[in-house]
Amino acid sequence: MITHKLEADSMWLEYNNRKILQNIYIQLETGKVTGLLGRNGTGKSSLLRMILGSLRGQSQSVRWNGDYIAHPYQEPGLVRYLPQFNFIPPNMRINQICRMYQVEYDRMIDFFPELQTSRYTSAAKLSGGYKRLIETLLILFSPVKFVLLDEPFTHLSPRSIETLVKIIHLEKQNKGILVSDHMHQYVTNLSDAVYLLAPVGRCILLKDPVKDMKLMGYIR
Numbered sequence: 001m002i003t004h005k006l007e008a009d010s011m012w013l014e015y016n017n018r019k020i021l022q023n024i025y026i027q028l029e030t031g032k033v034t035g036l037l038g039r040n041g042t043g044k045s046s047l048l049r050m051i052l053g054s055l056r057g058q059s060q061s062v063r064w065n066g067d068y069i070a071h072p073y074q075e076p077g078l079v080r081y082l083p084q085f086n087f088i089p090p091n092m093r094i095n096q097i098c099r100m101y102q103v104e105y106d107r108m109i110d111f112f113p114e115l116q117t118s119r120y121t122s123a124a125k126l127s128g129g130y131k132r133l134i135e136t137l138l139i140l141f142s143p144v145k146f147v148l149l150d151e152p153f154t155h156l157s158p159r160s161i162e163t164l165v166k167i168i169h170l171e172k173q174n175k176g177i178l179v180s181d182h183m184h185q186y187v188t189n190l191s192d193a194v195y196l197l198a199p200v201g202r203c204i205l206l207k208d209p210v211k212d213m214k215l216m217g218y219i220r
């Protein structure tokens with residue numbers, strides 16, 4: 001299988017002259033999980049949106065296998081993003097939404113049999129946790145080369161998280177996966193490389209994640 005690389009370089013973001021990201025570099029590769037950690041408000045979601053192309057900063061350069069791409073989300077089959085907020089249309093049924101995302105609902109049921117009864121349910125009638133789970137799986141199973149997951153573990157029960165971790169391991173065989181979440185143990189355990197966003201706006205590739213996270217004051 002050909003390895004694809006998605007690089008985000010010179011990522012600079014300021015809101016009202018307040019520096020959030022300063023000249024950041026981060027790279028993703030198919031076959032690998034990349035973790036992104038950082039305290040609240042350090043700019044993780046902003047960075048993900050800049051990589052996707054839906055948020056423009058003062059400067060950004062996203063390259064796919066070395067070629068600059070202005071609007072990554074517009075490239076067919078390249079990248080999809082799980083935001084922190086709910087995004088599936090409330091009035092559509094789950095099976096219709098799956099079709100829209102080119103994802104087979106049966107794949108979700110293989111891992112989460114409890115979703116069997118929700119196939120023809122409208123998104124608005126799902127519990128918050130199930131809605132979040134289905135949204136996460138929609139992105140994770142998408143037929144794209146890269147997925148950006150913003151807080152995939154939040155709202156999920158421990159058993160669902162364990163299953164999700166298994167799926168991430170399976171899916172990374174054919175895509176590059178970026179995971180940003182405050183549950184840092186899950187992120188460091190499943191990642192092939194871990195970056196930490198440190199105030200103000202620096203991004204550090206961790207050599208020894210636990211030791212470096214302590215040194216940087218991210219954990220005690």
Ligand SMILES: Nc1ncnc2c1ncn2[C@@H]1O[C@H](COP(=O)(O)OP(=O)(O)OP(=O)(O)O)[C@@H](O)[C@H]1O
Nearest residue numbers: 015016020038039040041042043044045046047084
């Ligand atoms: N539209 C905006 N206008 C001004 N400031 C903003 C805007 N959006 C985000 N910010 C600020 O930018 C900073 C980075 O926000 P962002 O949501 O990217 O951080 P985060 O690391 O994902 O945070 P969390 O872990 O709490 O979700 C925060 O201080 C936030 O208040």
